[in-house]
Every structure is written in C-alpha cells, then in structure tokens.
Amino acid sequence: MKKEFPVYDICKFSYSQEEDVIVKRFAPYLQAMRKLHFPHRHDFYHIVFFTKGGGTHSIDFEQFTIRPYHVYFMAPSQVHGWNFEGETDGYVINFSASFFKSFLLDSQYLEQFPFFSGNAALSAIDIPDHYRQQAIDILEKAVNEAEDTGKYRTDTLRVLLLTFFLLMAKATHQDDTVKAATHHNYTVLRNFEKLIEKEYLQQRLPKYYAEILCITPGHLNNICQELLGTSAGDMIRNRIVLEAKRMLIHLDMTVTEIAYSLNFKDNSYFCKFFKNQTGLSPESFRKNI
Template sequence: MIKQIPVLDCCTLSGYKEDELLVDHLADYLHKHSSLAFPHRHNFYHMVLFTSGGGAHAIDFTRFEVRPMHMYFMVPGQVHTWEFEGEVNGYVINFSREFFQSLLLRPDFLNGFSFLNGIAQDGAFQVPAHMEEEMTAFFERIYEQVNRVKPLQKDLVSVMLLYVFMRMEQQLSPAEKHKFPVYNYTLLRNFQKLIEQHFTNLRLPKDYADLLYITPNHLNALCKEYLGMQAGEVIRNRILLEAKRLLVSQDMTISEISDELSFNDNSYFTKFFKKLVGMTPEEFRKNKA
C-alpha cells in the first residue's frame, strides 16, 4: 500500500461533537495544535483570515506572505506549510465535505466558487480595504455562533459561511476580474475540472477538447488568452503539482511515483520533472526534506 504525507482529519482537530466543523481564533488554534506536522494535507476544507502577524505559508509549494487581512482557502488534498513570525491571530474555519449537504441540494455547489478550485494562486488573496471591517465582524459572529450559542444551529452557520463565500466571490471571481464571456469562463472551468479527473491518463489537449466538444485550436486559444499559456502546459502543470505532492512523502520511491502518474518509466518521469523544475525528483525531495 502506497503511503502519502500526513493527512489531517477534521474530527481530530474539532471539538464539535459531529466533527464536521471547527471555528476558532487562530492564536488559540495554533496553541491547541502546536504539534501539527508539516507539510501536511487536509481531508476537509480549510480557510483562514489573518488579523495580525507575519511570516509566510505555502499552498501546494506556492509561497504567500502573511499580513493582516490576508485570507486563504484550501480544498481537500492540497499540501500546506506554515512559517509564522510574531504574534499571529485571526480566524480559522475547517469544515467537512459533507457539512453543507443537509442544506444544499447540489453536491457540487462549492465547486462554483473560484477560490475553491484547487489552484493555490486563486485561493489566497488580500481582503479589499472596503470589506475589512465587514469580514472581521462576520467571522467573529460565526465564531460566537459556533462556540457560545447553545444549541448550535448548523444550518444558520452554513448560511453565514455561504454569505462570506458569495461576498468574496463578488470581489474575486475571475469572470468579473478579467471580464470573461460567460461561455468562455465555463469552458475553462470545465477544462480544469476534467484535468482534475483525468490528468494521470489523459495528457493531450485533443483528449480534453473532445470531451468539451470543441477543437484543440479553440481550447489552446482560450487558455492562451485567459491563462497566458497553452492547454498542454496547463495539463503538464497539474501533473507536476501531483508529482511534487507525492515527492514530499519519504515513503514513496521514485518508481512508485512514476507508476502512480502513469509514466512509462522512471527515466521519462525524471526528464519530465527536471525540464519543468530545473532539478531531478531526488534533488527536489532532498530540498524539501
């Protein structure tokens, strides 16, 4: 059985009896969980709003500076590390995949938010100045509702969280920021979703273009215009990300990782990795150890 890097379970962190939700002040959370192993993955959704402190954190090996009113969102499976400086505080909210199920009829509802697409750069951002007071106050209201109001009204908390998501989406949606035509934005999001499902076995833009019922040229043009790269590069970047995630585990050999990602042999995987990263998989692993 292939082992991977530590995976944190919501129920191991949460004091809430149904183990679907945790809301805490960040300073208290860090004190309670000072022994967290890094890097690690979550099997739940994770969001943090910083109100003070400094340092950095990394999502899927992309580094972000910590500053007041910096916010980030993470989806299950992403790799995370912290390197905080000074007195760090704010709010942390963890919730399970199932948390919204009793309220929402659409199981894929959360996938519609641009910051929950699993792309690190889209999940970390600075809260706009005109929203700072509103967001801080609303996070405190969620904290009060979860930790001090008895009995806990789960659906009310769900609605409060969805309000936060929708307010942030209004400010941050790539469709609005870049003025995507709705059809093109939908195509790109569907392309990204298909990559998540098939990146280990479908490597060519033509494969995805067929699934989207468009031509490879059309897909390449969309990616070039809105993402600044060809469709093939988008696919390769996702394969590379998974390779990095797996390399962080000292329990998987290079051969096992190569097989996991459907490469024909180790040498081809090594050439692929070194061409994109500038070092071999072994060197990357030692560098991150």
C-alpha cells in the same frame, strides 16, 4: 520513511468528531492542533484569516508572508505548511465538500470563486482597509453561531460564510474573472480542471478530456487560452509537475519510486519530462529546494 502525505478529514479537527463545519478563533484552535504533521493535505476546505502574527505559509510551492488581515483559502488536496513567528490569532473555517450542496440549487456555486480553484496564486488575499471590519464582524457572528445548538445553527452558518465569500470576491475584484468569461466557457474550464484532478495519472492527452466534455480538442484549447493564457496540454502537464514537486520535496521517495507512482514507464522518461517542464532535473530541484 514518509512515503505519502498525511490527509486529514474534518473529523480530526472537530471536538465532536462528526461536524461538517468548524468556525473558531485561530489561537485556541492552533493550540489544540499542535500534533498535526506538516506539510499535509485536507479532504475539506480550509480558510484562515489572520488578525495577528507573522511568519510564512506555503501552499503548493507558493510562499506567502503571514500578516494581519491576510486570508488564505485552501481547497481539498492542496499541500500546505506553516511557520509562525510570534503570537498568532485570527479565525479559522473548515467545511466539508458537501456542506453547501444540500443548501444551494447550484451544487457548483463555490466554484465561481477563483480563490477556491486550487490555484495557489489565487489562494491568498490581502483584505483592503475598508473591508476589514466588515469581514471581522461576519466571522465574529459565525464563531458565536458555531457555539450555538439552536435549530437554525447550520443554515445560519451557511449564510454567514457565503456572505464572507462574496465580500472577499468583491474586495479583491476576483468576481471580474468570472464576468469577463462567458458562463459556459468558465463552466467547461472548471469541469476540465476537475477531470484533470481525477484522471491525470492515467490520461494525459487533451483529446480524452475534450471527448468527455463533448467539445473538440481545439475548442478546449481555445477556452484554456482565453481564460488562463495557457494550453490544455500544459494544464495537464502542470498538474503532473505539481505532484512530482510535492513528492520530491516532502516525501522520502527515490526519483524512480516517484516516476512509477506518477505512472511513467521508466525513470529516464520521467526525468526528461520533468526537466523539459521546469528546466531542472528532479534531483537538482530537490537539492535546490
């Protein structure tokens, strides 16, 4: 009986069992990782750029069709699974959460990119034609550099990967999201999202988070409405619902066990909360999926 998701650290995917970054062509990587259990989580950033193949990919209940020149960005803790059809190839990038922090003055630099936000709807990018060869050239250089043992290997990989991320933001105009918001408000929102990720099982009121962020609950709510079109309270509730859905579908736990795991005092309160948010009871959601 599976009661929790497998959580893989980057060492599981590293031949040397100690790397903070892995850049490889996808076909041989996939062959070496056939024993992985799906769905699963990572504790590192995971990116796959397809040049060949088909099938489907799910990230936190968002279903995507795999096609050439699609790239998927997955942040730590997201749950995902693959269903491949035919021969599959491309590039894979794995890097630890700390990989860029010693290199960049701004330790939160990656958080400016919406595709690293943990929002599944922003995780998939269809690369426009005129950016495809440029993206492949960058990743080919990265694959070759990853196989090098020279003194500047790690820093060169950091530069190449940052170049790739900037290209993806430019290709999809996702950088406009950041430009449209004031830098301060966007920083507050990202810090709020990170706090929710750490505290949502215990703390469910916007007032608690606003106090830590040194702003009023009303200001926090205004920022969420401005940048995401939703309330601060809904952001907290959506995170609880997402975890409930993950557990209902992927784990062999009863609804009562899930309710207590999510820190609800009783099963009936959890069922009422879940139905209010989704329109379905937990059991109906599980059966429908």
